Amino acid sequence: MRKIYNIGVLGAGSWGTTIANLLSINGHNVVLYVREDELFKEIKKTRINNIYLNGIKLSERLKFSQDVNETANKKDIIVSAIPVKFLRDTLKKISCNIEGVVISLSKGIENETFCRPSQIIGKTLGIEIDRVAALSGPNFAKEVALKLPTATVIASTNKETAILTQNAFSNSYFRVYTSNDIAGVEICGALKNIMAIASGVSDGLNLGDNARASLITRGLSEISRLGLKLGAKQETFMGLAGIGDLMLTATGSLSRNRTVGLRIAKGEKIKVILESMKMVPEGVNTTKSVYNLSKEKNIDMPITNEIYKILYEGKKPFDALKDLMNRPLKAENYLL
Numbered sequence: 001m002r003k004i005y006n007i008g009v010l011g012a013g014s015w016g017t018t019i020a021n022l023l024s025i026n027g028h029n030v031v032l033y034v035r036e037d038e039l040f041k042e043i044k045k046t047r048i049n050n051i052y053l054n055g056i057k058l059s060e061r062l063k064f065s066q067d068v069n070e071t072a073n074k075k076d077i078i079v080s081a082i083p084v085k086f087l088r089d090t091l092k093k094i095s096c097n098i099e100g101v102v103i104s105l106s107k108g109i110e111n112e113t114f115c116r117p118s119q120i121i122g123k124t125l126g127i128e129i130d131r132v133a134a135l136s137g138p139n140f141a142k143e144v145a146l147k148l149p150t151a152t153v154i155a156s157t158n159k160e161t162a163i164l165t166q167n168a169f170s171n172s173y174f175r176v177y178t179s180n181d182i183a184g185v186e187i188c189g190a191l192k193n194i195m196a197i198a199s200g201v202s203d204g205l206n207l208g209d210n211a212r213a214s215l216i217t218r219g220l221s222e223i224s225r226l227g228l229k230l231g232a233k234q235e236t237f238m239g240l241a242g243i244g245d246l247m248l249t250a251t252g253s254l255s256r257n258r259t260v261g262l263r264i265a266k267g268e269k270i271k272v273i274l275e276s277m278k279m280v281p282e283g284v285n286t287t288k289s290v291y292n293l294s295k296e297k298n299i300d301m302p303i304t305n306e307i308y309k310i311l312y313e314g315k316k317p318f319d320a321l322k323d324l325m326n327r328p329l330k331a332e333n334y335l336l
């Protein structure tokens, strides 16, 4: 018999809604915080999130709230599904005591502080890091919402927190592994979005399958170099949150980040692309964080550099390609 928890999910975007629905299907008592007034009215009436997860009828047991404190109060598990740039300010609105564990679903690195989502959560809510976990892996929301078979990783410095979450989230179509490398899992989840933009640019320019596979491989090398410097464990890069999510996001047609790259390659301006998207492609902000962080840590990240220049300095994608290909030749070393 599964233990039943009281759960609050912060953020009714595509992933927050999907996970709230999954947890409700798993038998838990779940409240989903919906920020937008119109969406709140609509979702209560139709049980469909027509902005972020259209076409999926949500569980009859799922409850909705527009109050972050009501959502977070007296919960065994709080799930945070807020894009990183809005995370700190949203959490600051919570004034109730946090009694249980907090699970982060966000994939990004904060611009000014270089904090990972779990660090923002720990500091802002004033809770110890062993009550925080991060869930990450090759997980398109739509496929999980359609109950297609999916695997993922939940990472925490505290084994009990990871196992509690593993049991609460797992079901016949969602298989959750545990990890103790929260830094590695979050770094992989954030940085694969930069490589997905790069892969989208490459595909949008029709550079071919060789180029995409090369980008994924050298992208993983870049992610690993920075990740190891920041305390990640090497084996995490070869796992679901690492190569698993990188492969998915750099090749999958549902990726918002890859779509940004495809549209950039077709000549659209990043400002116009972002204005046209309700969903948040985290890789755009994360590119800025990682570009600056790599300079501070003196880590060579050529793909990230070029994506930064394309997104923030208006560099032409073909010029970025030329500069990437014309760097000094070297021996292949996964970490160089």
Ligand SMILES: NC(=O)c1ccc[n+]([C@@H]2O[C@H](COP(=O)([O-])OP(=O)(O)OC[C@H]3O[C@@H](n4cnc5c(N)ncnc54)[C@H](O)[C@@H]3O)[C@@H](O)[C@H]2O)c1
Pocket (backbone or CB within 6 Å): 011, 012, 013, 014, 015, 016, 017, 035, 036, 052, 081, 082, 083, 084, 086, 090, 105, 106, 107, 108, 139, 140, 141, 142, 278, 279, 280, 281, 282
């Ligand atoms: N969608 C996926 O397939 C998926 C899978 C795994 C992880 N993630 C990650 O989960 C996190 C949440 O993404 P998502 O896909 O659920 O969201 P989304 O991109 O579908 O929706 C955007 C979300 O941002 C919120 N938002 C917009 N403006 C805001 C503001 N000013 N203040 C506070 N919130 C604001 C919206 O209410 C909505 O919840 C992201 O870090 C994402 O990378 C997404």
Ligand SMILES: O=P(O)(O)OC[C@H](O)CO
Pocket (backbone or CB within 6 Å): 107, 137, 138, 139, 140, 141, 193, 196, 245, 248, 249, 254, 255, 256, 257, 258, 280, 281, 282
């Ligand atoms: O649609 P994306 O590019 O934000 O990617 C979604 C998930 O992170 C894939 O695991």
